[in-house]
Amino acid sequence: MKRSWLVVAAALLLYPWVLTGAFYERMGADLLLAAIAASAWNIVGGYAGQISVGHAVFFGAGAYAPLLLFTQWQLPPVFGVPLGMIVSIVIAIVIGMPTFRLQGHNFSMATIAVAELIRIVVSNWDFVGAAVGMMGPAVSRTVLDLSFRSAVPYYYIFLGVLALTVYVTFAMARSRFGFYLRALRSGERAARSLGVPVRRAKLMALMLSAAFTSVAGSLYAIKVGFVNPESGLGILVSVQMIITAALGGAGTLYGPIIGAIILIPLQSATNTWFGGGGSGLTYIIYGGIIMLLARFEPGGVVELWHTIWPRLKRLARIGRKTEPARAA
Numbered sequence: 001m002k003r004s005w006l007v008v009a010a011a012l013l014l015y016p017w018v019l020t021g022a023f024y025e026r027m028g029a030d031l032l033l034a035a036i037a038a039s040a041w042n043i044v045g046g047y048a049g050q051i052s053v054g055h056a057v058f059f060g061a062g063a064y065a066p067l068l069l070f071t072q073w074q075l076p077p078v079f080g081v082p083l084g085m086i087v088s089i090v091i092a093i094v095i096g097m098p099t100f101r102l103q104g105h106n107f108s109m110a111t112i113a114v115a116e117l118i119r120i121v122v123s124n125w126d127f128v129g130a131a132v133g134m135m136g137p138a139v140s141r142t143v144l145d146l147s148f149r150s151a152v153p154y155y156y157i158f159l160g161v162l163a164l165t166v167y168v169t170f171a172m173a174r175s176r177f178g179f180y181l182r183a184l185r186s187g188e189r190a191a192r193s194l195g196v197p198v199r200r201a202k203l204m205a206l207m208l209s210a211a212f213t214s215v216a217g218s219l220y221a222i223k224v225g226f227v228n229p230e231s232g233l234g235i236l237v238s239v240q241m242i243i244t245a246a247l248g249g250a251g252t253l254y255g256p257i258i259g260a261i262i263l264i265p266l267q268s269a270t271n272t273w274f275g276g277g278g279s280g281l282t283y284i285i286y287g288g289i290i291m292l293l294a295r296f297e298p299g300g301v302v303e304l305w306h307t308i309w310p311r312l313k314r315l316a317r318i319g320r321k322t323e324p325a326r327a328a
Contacts, residue, residue: 008257012159016152023272025151031264032158033220038244038256039165040212044205045242046250047169047178049185050100053238054111057095057118058088058210060233062217064122067134067227076144077136081218088214089207096206100199103188112235119233133228136221146222154223161219162257165212170253172208181205185251213241236286243286246293249302258301263289 015028037059044050065087066080099110123131140147148154172178180201183191192198221227231237244263249255266285293300 005254008254016155022151023268025155027265027268029151029155029158029223030268031260032155032162033216033223034240034244034264035257035260036158036162036165036219037213037216037241038248038259039162039169040209040216041241042209042245042250042252042256043169043172043181043212044202044209046245046252046255047173047181047185048202048205049181049251050202050205051108051242052111052206052209053108053235053242054095054113054115055209055213055241056233056235056237057091057115058213059217059220059237059241060118060122060227060229061088061091062214062219063221063227063232064128064134064217065214066218066221067136067225068128070136071129071134076142076146077218077222078144078146081215084214084218085211088210092206092210093203096203100202100206112238115233115235115238119229122233123229129228131229133226133231136225147225151223154219158219161215165215166253166257168208168212173253177201177204182251239286243289245300247289247300249300252300252302255300255302262301 012032016025019025019028037055040058041052041055045052045055062081062084065084066077069075069080069083070077095111095114099107099114102110122128128134137145137147146154146157172181180191180196183194183196184198184201188198217232221232224231240263244259245256246259247255247263248257248259248261270285
């Protein structure tokens with residue numbers, strides 16, 4: 001396992017130097033951004049088993065905060081990152097306290113309703129640009145604007161944030177809180193009978209997830225320099241987080257990264273091959289992935305690998321035993 005992580009880390013560090021060119025650099029940055037958002041969702045949706053379809057709210061709060069500070073007060077957008085985290089945590093508390101009374105599909109539907117309600121409110125709120133959206137600095141004024149011509153600096157910034165997200169998730173999974181979350185995923189009644197503080201654990205997981213999702217939204221807005229209700233708060237934002245985590249393996253440490261490695265190049269390829277029609281094809285791809293996962297492998301690529309790998313080792317062992325017999 002350690003060797004595989006070293007290989008992945010080395011590949012991610014060397015990626016911009018191996019695959020050069022604007023297209024591959026942007027795709028690499030988008031891949032890391034998707035991995036950050038999916039890893040953030042994975043804390044509450046994967047480890048705790050609370051399937052939120054409204055995480056676009058936290059992504060949008062993080063995306064709007066940096067550009068709002070620039071638009072209204074001409075402050076560097078990077079100053080909006082902690083503001084977005086604070087706003088997202090507050091929203092998580094306000095949303096989580098009533099909705100965590102619900103379970104299963106009812107909780108998921110409630111998160112969709114809240115996310116859509118907030119998107120509609122923002123679409124009609126002039127202070128945050130309404131339906132037109134908001135823009136960042138046209139040109140870089142200082143290094144704090146984080147405005148670069150190349151995607152490579154963004155790539156390494158995103159890689160650092162992803163490493164921090166993975167480390168926090170790893171530490172959480174090995175702590176008592178992580179065992180609480182896994183107990184919740186197995187069953188709330190059983191967890192409560194074992195002494196797990198169910199409501200508090202779910203709320204803390206949502207707050208932690210919201211904070212990192214907000215950071216992903218801030219990084220997106222700083223890189224793109226623009227956000228509107230659809231790109232920051234649209235339901236496809238939430239769906240992409242869920243699909244990326246589920247495709248790799250929800251509830252696992254490296255599942256969201258694997259999902260991003262598979263999904264983002266596929267999405268970039270369709271957008272390149274089909275132009276504007278590629279965005280519509282993205283919905284079809286997402287729907288197909290959902291059906292395939294639900295039918296064949298709900299645990300994603302990680303679980304599929306754990307199923308196949310012992311069989312491959314067994315076949316290799318049998319092959320090594322039969323070779324001497326043939327030689328004899």
